[in-house]
Amino acid sequence: MTAAAPGPKTNMGQPVPRYDAAAKVTGRATYASDMPLDNPAYAFLVTSAIAKGRIDRFDLDDARRVRGVIEIVTHENAPKLKESKLFSNGGYAGTTIQPLKSAEIAHDGQIIAVVVAESYEAAREAANRVKVSYSAAAPSATFDSPGTTTAAAKGQSSQFKEDPKVGDFAKAFDAAEVKLVASYETPTQHHNPMELFTTSCAWMGDNLVIYEGSQYVYGLKNGVAEQLGIDADKVRVVNPYVGGGFGSRGSMTPRTAIIAAIAKHVNRPIKLVPTRDQGFTITTHRAETRHEIKLGASRDGKLVALRHEGAEVSSRSDAYCVGGTKTTTRLYACPNVDSLVSIVRADRNTPGFMRSPPEVPYLFALESALDELAVKLNMDPVELRRINDATRDPIDGKPYTSRSLMACFDEAAKAFGWSQRSPQSKSMSDGDWLIGYGCAATCYPTLMAPSAARVRLHRDGRTRVEIAGHEIGTGAYTVIAQTAAERLGVPLEKVAVFMGDSDLPPAPVAGGSNSTASTCSAVMMVCDQIRQRLLKAVMPSDSLADKAKETVGISPAPSTQAGKGDRPLEIEKAFDALGVGVVEEYGEWKPDGAPMDSFRAMHNGQVRLVGGHQMKDQIAYAFGAEFVEVRINRFTHEIRCPRLVGAFAAGRIMNPRTARSQLMGGLIWGMSSALLEATEIDERNARYVNDNLADYLVPVNADVPGVEVIMLSEQDDHINPVGAKGLGELGNVGTNAAICNAIYHATGQRIRKLPVRLENIEL
Amino acid sequence: MAVQALGAAAAANESLTKAAAQPLAGGTTLIDLMKLDVMRPTAIVDINPLARAWSAIAPGGDGLRLGALARMSDVAANTEIQRSYPVIADSLKLAASAQLRNMATLGGNVMQRTRCNYFRDVSYENCNKRNPGSGCAAMDGVNRMHAVLGTSDQCIATYPGDFAQALIALDAMVEITGKAGTRSMPFAQLHKAPGTTPDIETALQPGELISAFSIQGRWPRSVYLKTRDRQSYEFALSSAAIALDVQDGTIRDARVALGGVATVPWRAREAEALLKGQRFDDGLAQRVGEAAFADARGRRHNSFKIALGKRVVARALQQAAMMEI
Structure with a gap:
């Protein structure tokens, strides 16, 4: 080791x-951009140089003169797309700001034109020669900028359900022996995965294949289909490897549907490779946040009052919010808790998930404040945490x-x-x-979400696992293969895992750190279905079949024990008894507490994450x-x-x-x-x-x-x-x-x- | 040596006399700026064939000669340079990344252009360096990395390099080869402060190339101290190139050059004057730091560089004074 x-x-x-x-x-x-395309055209984006206002005029003469230019698409001639709702409102999009729809500019770096040419270099050269005249208005940039509006997150964002509170914070804080009030601030950040925000779109008749680094191939497939107004079964998203996600590829960005529509229009596959700086504005980011923490404690360090007020910047159009108070109000035992999250709207692109969306900014505030309190109490900060360690969620009382x-x-x-x-x-x-x-x-x-899987076992132990999960660099292929090998009792090297393709059985978004738990639970369950078929074949009597169910049925126990059952399965004998060459099973797994529509939503590319503090009796x-x-x-x-x-x-x-x-x-x-x-x-x-x-x-x-x-x-x-x-x-x-x-x-x-x-x- | 190279250079010069033709050596700046649409040459002349004649790394008894096409990493790794000119070796070693140092040449290094974000983003119309007379977006913009010395009302863009500070500190001469032959000038005269013409950055005429640098004497008591946000692969927030000649405890000659804080490679001559003939102590080091930044002028985000720069100069002087030669 x-x-x-x-x-x-x-x-x-x-x-x-x-x-x-x-x-x-x-x-x-x-990776997605490495996929060979047949006679592709290359797209290059033109993005806005203002954050607010409108486009008065394009001068495309110089750009059109560049040799190799095929088409220049602006709002004046862009294919019409249907709107997509924000993912949190039942849609797929990370932003509802739709480019090339009108002359209006909603944020810096918005896509305002797409140049299509015979080569990447020609497309870039022509894009550099596009001249744009704007009528610019004064934008609101961030906190404290004139023209921003602020309102409570609750009620405007379906993502943010509740400002947790319990007890009587004000009274307890007033009476506290030791008090701390402190404000904290975190900056705007961008994911900057190594793989740029590329997309390649190729049509074969009415069928569209999209090669794009995505953390959610089912979401992207369904979202693009919705925007194009076509049947989702006609869209396939392929990305066997993703060059880093960190949340930036979790929801659909506006680039994909427009490139797909242009590819249809020019009747050529199109490959788009945006630049690094364009990646800062055509996708999402972590919004800047502000916090005020109030802590009240007894002299011996016991927390008696905690209040966390947070504010986050979002776009004018979308109430994106991470709202980390759901975590910070539950981390330590405290009887009197209050919280409030607000959203500040500015002329910016819509922020989005960035690892770890709520906890990184919100725990910065709380964990700094705890340290400040430890100093006030003249106490070791580790001991302060020990004194306030919780066995139950202080808000709902669940263990x-x-x-x-x-x-x-x-x-x-x-x-x-x-x-x-x-x-x-x-x-x-x-x-x-x-x-x-x-x-x-x-x-x-x-967190966990519903997931499906298909597993095929050959007589010689070769195993194929199919699941539309995502290898974003975490080792997903490896742990899924380990799970199948262990559960079926076959050597690891005989297991092949196929992921990153929306033609495979649906898996959830690779986000919220749910992938391993969700996909491996589904794979475990389907492996058990195979074991059950095989065991039934060699143990035909009813009593033995019952025994088989008992030993290989899906169990909450860790896979090492449950997987092995009480006797080894002789695969070849079972195949002979069944008289088949291959056993294949498909199954759909969902976690406890998943909503009724879970499986339908799973196929439609909509995530139903459960767990955390939202479990029924536990946290x-x-x-x-x-x-x-x-x-x-x-x-x-x-x-x-x-x-x-x-x-x-x-x-x-x-x-x-x-x-x-x-x-x-x-x-x-x-x-x-x-x-x-x-x-x-x-x-x-x-x-x-x-x-x-x-x-x-x-x-x-x-x-x-x-x-x-x-x-x-x-x-x-x-x-x-x-x-x-x-x-x-x-x-x-x-x-x-x-x-x-x-x-x-x-x-x-x-x-x-x-x-x-x-x-x-x-x- | 340069004379032998002129045959090859002649062909190059013909292209270089066209205003929009650019020489390509390591390409580590030019290619970036072309991708960003900041530089739009109509012709690129690959001068790497000159490397055989122009990449000398020649420390000798009475001085040092460095060919303009010597690679940064090769010069930094030269043990005689490390011994006799540590300020040069360190300024190169602390610059860029290993991969860039393997590609980049000395001539290209001193010619690298500013990292000002507004200069490098052509969607900003107002950049006096790119579009003379258009204004300066950095003046009241995000200017943490910008200069506090040598600025003008037209431009506050920082000269980003490290090696140039070592050259200017050591009174290097720069050898320039053009159609008319070879000429030499003090390196200190190569870069032009922005003044009212920030678009004119150097004294090179169209068609001229830097062919070599030369330095008189040895400077074993010299240091390059570089302060930056991360430990490697990052431009200086403030740096100091210091060289001292100390005899029997008395400073006979002293050189102080500053990086990361000025629009051009910067020599703090008034500060140096305080050192000459003195015995070193920490108070003196602090006074020198103060003097070096006496004329500094900060903007919204970069004023910290003044206080920082003073401490960097003082610390670098201490390090140089403490060196065991």
């Missing part, structure tokens, strides 16, 4: 190498299915060397560097604790983070290697979110300024010399058949607060606005 492939503890799978590892590092993995928060704190503290920390701020240094230690909690709801979250060391140069004030240590518990760990990789990436991103990443907005014109990877900073290797991931053994029999909690979005929550807490420890300076840059440090 190595650091990269940790030895499995209890209730963990084997750390088998990633199925697609060699293909990816040698460039053989085919946690499992909760290893303090075990994570203890494991991580030990590995980090927290006991070496001198409690006073400004008390540790090493040469030119001031040293600070900080910590914070992380948590993420355990399910994964937990972790993160510890960081920051170093601040006393001369230059540069902030560096030499050590990140995280301990996490997330039910069954399907594959410690791929899980570690997810959590490690999360820790790095969490650090980045605190110290580097911010999309700068020019407030005069509501435009993004640093829209490229040279200026939108993400960490390089030199920034992360030490990252340690510890996975705790945890068993949870209440969540799903696999027993797994989603962990993809667990790693990057809380890190931002841990960093600021460490900066306080190093400098005595509390920084409440991200990202922290050297000019924010005053020594």
Whole structure:
């Protein structure tokens, strides 16, 4: 075992190498834009240079003169598309702002023309020669900009159902022995996956194939069909690999349907490769947020009152909202809780999911505030969390299915060397560097959604698993193959998994960290159907069939035990008894509590996520604790983070290697979110300024010399058949607060606005 | 050496005399700017065939000669340069990424253009550098990375490089080859502060190429200190190239150049004057830092660079003074 492939503890799978590892590092993995097209034309986008106003006139003469130009599409000649509703309103779209529909401009970088040419270079050249005359109006950029409107999220966004409250916050806060009131701010951020926001659309008669990196092939298929006004069965979305999603490919963006319609019009397959900077405005982003936290506590550290007020910026047209108070009001035991989330509307593109949508900004506020309270109480911040650890959801009183928060704190503290920390701020240094230690909690709801799967077993053990899941880099192929191999008792190398194709049985969006639990539960169930058929063949009597049901039926127990049953299945004997060459089963799995329309919605590309705090009698979250060391140069004030240590518990760990990789990436991103990443907005014109990877900073290797991931053994029999909690979005929550807490420890300076840059440090 | 190369250069010069023709060496800036539609050359002249004659890395007894087509990584890895000119080796090593340093040449490096976002985004009409007389979007825009020294009412774009600070600190000469032959000038005269003509960035005439750089003497007591948002692959928020000649505890000669804070490679001569003839102490280092930024002028987001720059100069001086030669 190595650091990269940790030895499995209890209730963990084997750390088998990633199925697609060699293909990816040698460039053989085919991403959407690598798919060969027959005689394609190339599209290049023209995007608006203003954020608000209208287009008066296009001058296309120069552009049309570029050799190889086939067509230039603007709102004046664009194919008409049907509208799509926002995903949260029963639609598929991440924004309802539809480009090329009219002369109106709703945000910076809106698609205003599509140039189609014989080559990418010709299309780009012509796009650069398109001249646009605008009538610009003064846009509202962000918080505090003139012209924004603010209103409570509840009531305007079906995504945001409730401002959690319990007890009497005002009274308890008034009477509290120790009080804290503090405001926090997080910036606009963009996902910037390596794979650009490309799409390729090819028609074969009335049938459309879309090659596009998507986290939800069924959503995209149904959404594009809706916009084109065609039968969804005529649309197929294919993407065996996705070059990073992070939420940016979860909902349909406006680019796809328009490219499909233009491809039909010019009667050629079209390949669109937008630029990196266009990716900042033609998709979604994490909105900037503001928070006010009020904490009241007794002198011995017991929380008596907690209020979290959050505000998020959205577009004029769409009330997108992450509303993380559903998590922050439930993390700690507190009898009097109040919360309120508001949406501020500005002339911006609609924000969207970005890993981990609610928790990253909202826990920054809460976990910073906890640290501030610990300082006020002169208490170790780990102990403050221990005192307020909860076994029940404080809002609804439901028990946690499992909760290893303090075990994570203890494991991580030990590995980090927290006991070496001198409690006073400004008390540790090493040469030119001031040293600070900080910590914070992380948590993420355990979510699941209905999923289908088809499994085919050959007599010699070869197995084919088909499921329209998504390999967004998490290791989905690998853990699904492991699940099938284990459940059927066949060697892993005999299992082939097919995903990323909407012609396969439907799987949910690869979002909300639900994929592993959902797809593996479906695969487990279908493998059991196969086992049942085989067992019935070799155990024909009624009593034995009942026995078979009992031992191989879907069970909440972890797959290792339930999968094996009480006797080995002799596959060849069973095939002979059945007299067939192949056994194939299809099945549809849904989690407990899934709504009545779940399976219909699944086929229609609409997600029905359940879990988290919305379970009927329980509440399910994964937990972790993160510890960081920051170093601040006393001369230059540069902030560096030499050590990140995280301990996490997330039910069954399907594959410690791929899980570690997810959590490690999360820790790095969490650090980045605190110290580097911010999309700068020019407030005069509501435009993004640093829209490229040279200026939108993400960490390089030199920034992360030490990252340690510890996975705790945890068993949870209440969540799903696999027993797994989603962990993809667990790693990057809380890190931002841990960093600021460490900066306080190093400098005595509390920084409440991200990202922290050297000019924010005053020594 | 340059004379031998002129045969090859002649063909190049013919194209280069056309205003819109551009030489291509490593291509690490030109290709980017062409993709962004900022630079629209009608012809590109590949000058890499000159590399055989123009990529000398020649430290000698009385000085150093560097060919303009030497690659950044090769120069940074040269042990004699690391020993006798650490400020040069470090300025190269701390620039860009390993991949870029393998491609980029010294001549191209000093000619790299500003990273001003408004310059690099052609959807902004108002950029005096791109469209003379159109105004400056950065002046009241997002200008955290912009210059506080050498600015004008027309332009505050930062000169982004690192190596140039080492050259200007060491009084390098730049050798320029054109149709009329070869001429030399102080490197300090190569770049033009924006003034009222930010579109004119250097003293190079159409058709001229930088062929080499030369430096007199050795500067073993020299450092390049670079401050930036991340640990690698990032432009300087503030940097200092320092070279000292210390004899028996007295500073006989001192050089202070600044990066990341000025519109051109910047030599802080008034600050240097404070050092000459003095014995080093921390108070002196701080006074030098103050003097180096005496004329600095900040804007909305970049004023921090003034205080930062002073500390960077002071710290770099301390590091140079403490070096064991």
